Amino acid sequence: MRVLRLLFVFVRVGVMSELAYRANFFVQLFESLLELGTALAGMAVIFSHTATLGGWRPDEILALVGVYFLVGGAIRLLIQPSMEQLIESVHEGTLDFTLTKPEDAQLLVSLQRVEIWKLTDIVLGFGVLAVALARLGTRVGVRQATAFAAALLAGGVIVYSFWLILATLSFWFIRVENILMIFQSMYEAGRWPVSLYPGWLRFFMTFLIPVAFATTVPAQALAGRLTWPTLLGAGALAGVLFVASRLFWRAGIRHYSGASA
Amino acid sequence: MKELRDIYVQQFKTSFASMLQYRAALVIWLIGHILEPLISLVVWSAVSRSSGGSVGGFSAADFAAYFLVLMLVNHATYTWVMFTYEYQVRQGTLSSVLLRPLHPIHSDIADNVSSKLITLPGVLFVAAILMVVFRPAFHFVPWAMAAFLPALFLAFIVRFLVEWTLALAAFWTTRVSAVNQVYFVAALFLSGQIAPLSLLPFPVRLASAILPFRWTVAFPVELFLGRLTPVQALTGMAAQSAWLILSLVLLRFVWRAGVKVYSAVGA
Numbered sequence: 226m227r228v229l230r231l232l233f234v235f236v237r238v239g240v241m242s243e244l245a246y247r248a249n250f251f252v253q254l255f256e257s258l259l260e261l262g263t264a265l266a267g268m269a270v271i272f273s274h275t276a277t278l279g280g281w282r283p284d285e286i287l288a289l290v291g292v293y294f295l296v297g298g299a300i301r302l303l304i305q306p307s308m309e310q311l312i313e314s315v316h317e318g319t320l321d322f323t324l325t326k327p328e329d330a331q332l333l334v335s336l337q338r339v340e341i342w343k344l345t346d347i348v349l350g351f352g353v354l355a356v357a358l359a360r361l362g363t364r365v366g367v368r369q370a371t372a373f374a375a376a377l378l379a380g381g382v383i384v385y386s387f388w389l390i391l392a393t394l395s396f397w398f399i400r401v402e403n404i405l406m407i408f409q410s411m412y413e414a415g416r417w418p419v420s421l422y423p424g425w426l427r428f429f430m431t432f433l434i435p436v437a438f439a440t441t442v443p444a445q446a447l448a449g450r451l452t453w454p455t456l457l458g459a460g461a462l463a464g465v466l467f468v469a470s471r472l473f474w475r476a477g478i479r480h481y482s483g484a485s486a
Numbered sequence: 487m488k489e490l491r492d493i494y495v496q497q498f499k500t501s502f503a504s505m506l507q508y509r510a511a512l513v514i515w516l517i518g519h520i521l522e523p524l525i526s527l528v529v530w531s532a533v534s535r536s537s538g539g540s541v542g543g544f545s546a547a548d549f550a551a552y553f554l555v556l557m558l559v560n561h562a563t564y565t566w567v568m569f570t571y572e573y574q575v576r577q578g579t580l581s582s583v584l585l586r587p588l589h590p591i592h593s594d595i596a597d598n599v600s601s602k603l604i605t606l607p608g609v610l611f612v613a614a615i616l617m618v619v620f621r622p623a624f625h626f627v628p629w630a631m632a633a634f635l636p637a638l639f640l641a642f643i644v645r646f647l648v649e650w651t652l653a654l655a656a657f658w659t660t661r662v663s664a665v666n667q668v669y670f671v672a673a674l675f676l677s678g679q680i681a682p683l684s685l686l687p688f689p690v691r692l693a694s695a696i697l698p699f700r701w702t703v704a705f706p707v708e709l710f711l712g713r714l715t716p717v718q719a720l721t722g723m724a725a726q727s728a729w730l731i732l733s734l735v736l737l738r739f740v741w742r743a744g745v746k747v748y749s750a751v752g753a
Contacts, residue, residue: 262671270680274541275533277536278529280536400510403511407513407514410517413522414521414525417529421528422528423528
């Protein structure tokens with residue numbers, strides 16, 4: 226509950242600061258639509274030459290595109306801006322102000338900036354998912370929907386913990402934002418099923434930069450081709466990473482000296 | 487001429503030194519340039535496998551060859567002037583550039599070439615690894631190999647001039663990112679980056695041939711792979727030359743008009 230209340234406060238601040246730049250909304254909407262159009266046109270080109278791609282039917286790939294936009298939107302809405310702000314405040318020494326607040330510091334830094342117009346990606350993602358669901362039709366039952374929600378939650382937690390670990394590195398190193406940029410550009414590879422990639426690359430995308438859990442696994446759940454071990458593995462990885470990132474964050478805080486403040 | 491050469495020598499020294507300071511940024515660019523063709527390569531290989539080994543005359547090994555050469559050609563011809571001009575015009579730092587007694591395009595060319603020279607070993611290293619992993623099939627045609635270098639050089643110049651002219655949009659609007667985005671999406675499909683042009687529908691192919699896109703990326707790639715006839719190669723180079731002249735004229739015109747409306751806001 227506390228999380229939701231805090232999130233609501235930060236969303237309100239985000240809305241208030243962005244309402245001053247309303248034209249940005251249309252620019253953002255235009256760019257999101259363009260990106261979606263690109264993804265769909267790319268799909269159209271590919272499926273004009275084949276009926277299935279690595280065993281995935283067009284509607285299933287469409288669901289994957291929806292998940293890709295949804296998760297990517299969540300990253301750009303909340304995780305990326307907050308983590309970039311964290312890195313900056315470690316550099317500037319302004320993290321002091323956050324640490325003195327009577328609330329869990331990790332919670333505060335994780336919600337501290339909301340780029341509200343990125344909601345367009347999330348809305349588009351839901352739209353694409355809805356279309357994909359309608360076309361997949363009766364094949365999606367309650368079980369698939371539950372598995373999808375669980376996989377999406379696990380994927381979200383994995384991505385968040387991963388970003389937090391990277392951003393926490395800024396307590397020791399200076400140029401961490403470059404690593405974040407690299408992760409952000411690698412996320413693009415998650416637009417296609419990871420099963421297409423050769424073994425070593427798949428391993429890389431599953432464990433080193435966990436885009437596989439963020440996009441492929443939830444889409445697999447919708448298509449009803451998710452096995453229990455994968456789902457449990459995703460849940461376990463999410464739990465482990467969440468605890469690890471928490472411990473790492475605490476170690477970082479202990480190391481923080483607020484030198485430049 | 488000698489004067490210009492001296493200026494370039496000096497400019498290269500400066501650019502080289504300053505680019506070496508931004509190694510991390512160069513690595514990020516590099517990853518983007520490797521990732522996109524790699525994704526396309528993986529996806530199209532899967533397509534060719536699931537449709538019996540070949541799609542529109544491309545086997546998995548042909549796709550590997552296409553996208554690996556595309557990666558190298560794209561690296562040789564890309565520019566990022568859109569981003570620098572947006573920043574320089576918005577921040578007003580362009581004013582100091584305008585005060586120099588030399589057209590700013592020269593320092594941009596030097597910057598561009600130095601950054602590529604610095605990242606070239608990285609690109610070649612990655613290309614060598616990918617070559618081992620994906621086992622591309624090359625059919626070398628001697629005359630086409632000979633024609634490849636001039637075609638690549640023309641492609642670089644045309645792309646540079648076109649994108650440099652487009653970057654000047656920053657003089658008229660502060661929302662350049664939307665303009666750039668449109669251009670990038672067009673380039674993705676029309677210059678053969680998302681798929682070989684022969685696999686795209688006819689209207690797209692037509693647009694890519696009329697606009698400069700095909701001539702800046704896809705044409706040198708197809709030439710290198712020996713997929714063109716001598717007549718097609720000559721027509722392509724003629725198209726490149728035509729775009730070279732046209733873009734030079736456009737650039738001159740747009741630059742003059744742009745500098746007139748530039749008001750150095752924020753400087």
